[in-house]
Amino acid sequence: MGSPSANHVALVAFLVCLLPHCGSAKRTGYDVVSVAGSGNRLSARLKLVGGTAQYGPDVKKLSLSASLETDSRLHVRITDADHSRWEVPQVVIPRTALQDVLLDPTATPDNAAALPSSRTLSSASSDLVLTIHTSPFRFTVSRRSTGDVLFDTSANLVFKDRYLEVTSALPASRSSLYGLGEQTKQTFRLRHNDTFTLWNEDLGRSDQLDLNLYGSHPFYMDVRTPAGAAHAVLLLNSNGMDIHYAGDSITYKAIGGLLDFYFFAGPSPLAVVDQYTQLIGRPAPMPYWSFGYHQCRYGYKNVADLEGVVAGYAKAKIPLEAMWTDIDYMDGYQDFTLDPVNYPAKLLRPFVDRLHSNGQRYVVILDPEIKRNATPNEDIFLKWNGTTLVGKVWPGEVYFPDFLNPRGADYWGQKISEFRRTIPVDGLWCDMNEPANFLPMEPLNELDHPPYSINSNGSHHHINTWTVPVSSEHYNGVTEYDAHNLFGFLEAKATHAGLLKDTARRPFVLSRSTFVGSGRYAAHWTGDNDARWDELRNSINTILSFGIFGIPMIGSDICGFTGNSTQELCSRWIQLGAFYPFMRGHSEKKTIRREFFLWESTTRSARKSFATRYRLLPYMYTLMYEAHTTGAPILRPLFFSYPHDANTYGVNRQFLLGAGVLVSPVMEPGATTVDAYFPAGRWYSLYDYSLAVATPKGKRVTLPALADVANVHVAGGSILPMQQAALTTSSARQSEFRLLVALTENGTASGELFLDDGESPEMSGARSMWTLVRFSCAKYRKGITMRSNVVHNSYAPSRKQVIDKVVFMGLQSPAPPKVYVNGVQVKAAGIRDQKNGALTVSGLSLVIGENFQIQIVMSH
CATH class of the missing domain: 2.60.40.1760 (glycosyl hydrolase (family 31))
Structure with missing residues (x-):
C-alpha cells in the first residue's frame, strides 16, 4: 500500500483525540x-x-x-x-x-x-x-x-x-x-x-x-x-x-x-x-444482659439439644447469658414459624420460660425474606418489571420485604409481635440482609449493567451476583441500584422499632449488613469466620474499625464459625473473646461441637476469662453509656489514648477496653511469650495489682503467655468500678461493688460508674431512672484523697447498693498508712497493705449515689 494521504493522517489524529486522556492540550474537568x-x-x-x-x-x-x-x-x-x-x-x-x-x-x-x-x-x-x-x-x-x-x-x-x-x-x-x-x-x-x-x-x-x-x-x-x-x-x-x-x-x-x-x-x-x-446518630444503648456470654450453633437438632447445652454450661460453672437458635427452629426455614417436630411451641415455650426464670435469655435468627404466597399482601415487597420480585433463599422461592416502604416496616413489626406471643424472644438476629439471593440474576436491563464495574468480590463480577437485581424497585420508584447498601440498615431499623413497640424495653438487634449510622439500631458481628489463627488475629482489626464507624457493640464468632477448631485455638480465642463487646460462640453444623464445657482446656479458659469479664461488667456498661452519649468505642486502638505516640499507630495485636484496660492476648500457636507495647505511664496487672511496667516514653515488653487468660493491665490514672463474677449478669449485678484505683506517679486517677436498670429504652433520658458517679483521686502533702461526686442520682436510691472494697495500686509507704473514710479512721483490720504496693481498704459500706471521701495518710 502507498503512503497515507495528509487527510488520512488528520482523520486518524482526530479519532485518537476522541479517546480518553488525549494529549496535554485538552484539559478535562x-x-x-x-x-x-x-x-x-x-x-x-x-x-x-x-x-x-x-x-x-x-x-x-x-x-x-x-x-x-x-x-x-x-x-x-x-x-x-x-x-x-x-x-x-x-x-x-x-x-x-x-x-x-x-x-x-x-x-x-x-x-x-x-x-x-x-x-x-x-x-x-x-x-x-x-x-x-x-x-x-x-x-x-x-x-x-x-x-x-x-x-x-x-x-x-x-x-x-x-x-x-x-x-x-x-x-x-x-x-x-x-x-x-x-x-x-x-x-x-x-x-x-x-x-x-x-x-x-x-x-x-x-x-x-x-x-x-x-x-x-x-x-x-x-x-x-x-x-x-x-x-x-x-x-x-x-x-x-x-x-x-x-x-x-x-x-x-x-x-x-x-x-x-x-x-x-x-x-x-x-x-x-x-x-x-x-x-x-449515637450508638443505641444495649441492654445490660447483652454483655454476657451468648451461645449459638447452626445445627442444634431440637429443644432437647438446647436443654443439654444449657445444662452443660451450668454443670461446668461457665457463665451463660443467652441461648441462640439459627434457622433450625423454623418450619421449612420460614421466618416467624416453628418446626412442629423439633421445635414445637409446647416444648420451646417452657424452655424459654425456664431460661427467663434463671435470669437467662433467648435470641433467634430472622432472614429478610418471606416464602412466596405466604402472605396475601404483595404490595410491601420489592418489585421488578411491575410485579413482585421472586428470589430464592433457604425457604425456596421468596419475596423480599421493602423496608423503605413504611407499610413494609409496619408489616415486619407486626410479624415480630405475633411471633413473640408464642415465643417471647429477648432479641433478634438479622442475617442474610445484604440481601442474599441464591437465584442467579443475569443483567436484566441497562441499569443492571453499569458502565463502570466495581471490583466486587475481587473479580469485578456482576453486582447482581448473590443478591437481588439492581433494577428491582423499592417504594416510590427507588431502585435497588441506589438503595442496595441500605437494605440491612433499614431491616435493622424496622426490627429495632418492632421490638421496642412490642416489649417497651431496650431492643437487642444483631445485624450482618450495615451502613453509615447502623449503630443507632443494631450490634454487629464479623460474619462467617473460619477456625484459624489468622482469623483470630484479624478479628481485632474489624472490631476496631467498627468502633470508629459508630458501631461499638461488635464481636467475632469465638473459635470460628466454619472449620474444626483445635483446643489450643479455641482456648486462646476464648481469652480474646472475653473482651469483645459482643461475646458469642457460634459454629457451623458441619464442624465438630465446640461448646466450651466439652474440653478441659476450654473449660478452664472460659471459667477464668469470663470471670474477669463479669467482674468488669460495671466498667464495660459504663463504657456503653459513654458510647451512647459521645460515640466513643468500647474497644479502642491504643492511639485513641496516646495519639502523640506514633509507635501506637500500627499496633493491631493489642487493644484498649475504654481508656483504662490494656489487653495483650496470645495470637500464635505454641506461644510461650507475648510481645506487647506499653505507652508512657504506669501499668498494673489486673490479676495481682502489681506495678508491671513504668515507662516515661513507651516501650516493648515481653510478657509470659498465661495459660488460661490474656494479659490484662490497668493504666495508671484509671479508676475501675467492678463487681463479683457470677454465672449470669443478673446475679453479678446483685453483688457489692469494689473500686480499683490505679495511681499515676503523681497520685492522680479518675473514673466513672453509670447505673440504670439495664433495659429501659432510654439510657439517660429525662424519662428514665439512672445514676452517674464520678470518682477522682489527687495527691496532697500527707498522702492522697479519693472523692466520689454524684452527678445524677435517680436510680441508685432504690437499689441501696454499696461499695465494700477499694484497692489503691501504686502506693509507696515505708509503714502501713492511716485510712479515713468521711473523716472516720478505718480500723487496722480493714486495711491490707500488699507486698506489691497495693493497699486494700475493705469492710466498707459506701452507698452508691452518695458522695464520700477516702483519705490515705502516708507514714514517713
Whole structure:
C-alpha cells in the first residue's frame, strides 16, 4: 500500500483525540463560573471544560454547596445543577439540607477568568477552612491553626450519570488512615496501594482477605505526625464504589449518587468519633444482659439439644447469658414459624420460660425474606418489571420485604409481635440482609449493567451476583441500584422499632449488613469466620474499625464459625473473646461441637476469662453509656489514648477496653511469650495489682503467655468500678461493688460508674431512672484523697447498693498508712497493705449515689 494521504493522517489524529486522556492540550474537568458566600455558607456553579467518552457523557453543569455546619464539621456537596439525583434519604441519616447561597448577579457566568483564583469559607470559631479554586476547579480543606492541608482534590473531577471520580492528595509520610469497610484486613492501619470496594455482599466467608463483605462505610480517620492530630472524611453515598488508597492519594469511584462530603476536625480521635456520631446518630444503648456470654450453633437438632447445652454450661460453672437458635427452629426455614417436630411451641415455650426464670435469655435468627404466597399482601415487597420480585433463599422461592416502604416496616413489626406471643424472644438476629439471593440474576436491563464495574468480590463480577437485581424497585420508584447498601440498615431499623413497640424495653438487634449510622439500631458481628489463627488475629482489626464507624457493640464468632477448631485455638480465642463487646460462640453444623464445657482446656479458659469479664461488667456498661452519649468505642486502638505516640499507630495485636484496660492476648500457636507495647505511664496487672511496667516514653515488653487468660493491665490514672463474677449478669449485678484505683506517679486517677436498670429504652433520658458517679483521686502533702461526686442520682436510691472494697495500686509507704473514710479512721483490720504496693481498704459500706471521701495518710 502507498503512503497515507495528509487527510488520512488528520482523520486518524482526530479519532485518537476522541479517546480518553488525549494529549496535554485538552484539559478535562470543570471551571467555576460563579460563586457566592454568606455567613457560614458558600455556593458555586461549575461548567464542564472537557470530558471523556469513557463511562458515558459528562454532566455539563454542576452545583457546589458548602457549609460550616458546626465549629468542627464542614459539609461540601457537589451535584448536577439541572437535574435531581439520588442521595441518602433523610429516613436513613436525618440531617440539615444544604441550601445554596444566592449567586452574585454581577458574576460573569461564562467567563471564569473574571473570578478570583480562589474563594474561601471559614469561621473564627472553626479550625476548618474550605478553599475553592476556580480555574481549573478543585477544592482544599485545611486547618486554620496549623495550615495542614487535610483534603486536596485534583483538577480532573469526573461527574457522569453513573460514574463519579474524585482524587485527593495525602502526605504519605505523615498520614495514617483507618476505616473504610467492611473488609477483613491483616492490619488495622490501612496499607498503601489497597482498594476497598463498598458493595454489601453475602460473600459466604469473611475469612477471605480484602474483599467487600456485608457492610459499606465510606469513612476514614486520618492521624498525622508529628502532633498526632486526627480528622475524618465521610462520603455520604450509598451507591457501589471503589476507593483506592495509594498512600499519597485517595481516589473515589462511585457508580451513582452525588459527591456529598463531610469533614470532621477532631483533633483528637475521640473528638472525631464524637463529631461523626453527632451527624450519623449515637450508638443505641444495649441492654445490660447483652454483655454476657451468648451461645449459638447452626445445627442444634431440637429443644432437647438446647436443654443439654444449657445444662452443660451450668454443670461446668461457665457463665451463660443467652441461648441462640439459627434457622433450625423454623418450619421449612420460614421466618416467624416453628418446626412442629423439633421445635414445637409446647416444648420451646417452657424452655424459654425456664431460661427467663434463671435470669437467662433467648435470641433467634430472622432472614429478610418471606416464602412466596405466604402472605396475601404483595404490595410491601420489592418489585421488578411491575410485579413482585421472586428470589430464592433457604425457604425456596421468596419475596423480599421493602423496608423503605413504611407499610413494609409496619408489616415486619407486626410479624415480630405475633411471633413473640408464642415465643417471647429477648432479641433478634438479622442475617442474610445484604440481601442474599441464591437465584442467579443475569443483567436484566441497562441499569443492571453499569458502565463502570466495581471490583466486587475481587473479580469485578456482576453486582447482581448473590443478591437481588439492581433494577428491582423499592417504594416510590427507588431502585435497588441506589438503595442496595441500605437494605440491612433499614431491616435493622424496622426490627429495632418492632421490638421496642412490642416489649417497651431496650431492643437487642444483631445485624450482618450495615451502613453509615447502623449503630443507632443494631450490634454487629464479623460474619462467617473460619477456625484459624489468622482469623483470630484479624478479628481485632474489624472490631476496631467498627468502633470508629459508630458501631461499638461488635464481636467475632469465638473459635470460628466454619472449620474444626483445635483446643489450643479455641482456648486462646476464648481469652480474646472475653473482651469483645459482643461475646458469642457460634459454629457451623458441619464442624465438630465446640461448646466450651466439652474440653478441659476450654473449660478452664472460659471459667477464668469470663470471670474477669463479669467482674468488669460495671466498667464495660459504663463504657456503653459513654458510647451512647459521645460515640466513643468500647474497644479502642491504643492511639485513641496516646495519639502523640506514633509507635501506637500500627499496633493491631493489642487493644484498649475504654481508656483504662490494656489487653495483650496470645495470637500464635505454641506461644510461650507475648510481645506487647506499653505507652508512657504506669501499668498494673489486673490479676495481682502489681506495678508491671513504668515507662516515661513507651516501650516493648515481653510478657509470659498465661495459660488460661490474656494479659490484662490497668493504666495508671484509671479508676475501675467492678463487681463479683457470677454465672449470669443478673446475679453479678446483685453483688457489692469494689473500686480499683490505679495511681499515676503523681497520685492522680479518675473514673466513672453509670447505673440504670439495664433495659429501659432510654439510657439517660429525662424519662428514665439512672445514676452517674464520678470518682477522682489527687495527691496532697500527707498522702492522697479519693472523692466520689454524684452527678445524677435517680436510680441508685432504690437499689441501696454499696461499695465494700477499694484497692489503691501504686502506693509507696515505708509503714502501713492511716485510712479515713468521711473523716472516720478505718480500723487496722480493714486495711491490707500488699507486698506489691497495693493497699486494700475493705469492710466498707459506701452507698452508691452518695458522695464520700477516702483519705490515705502516708507514714514517713
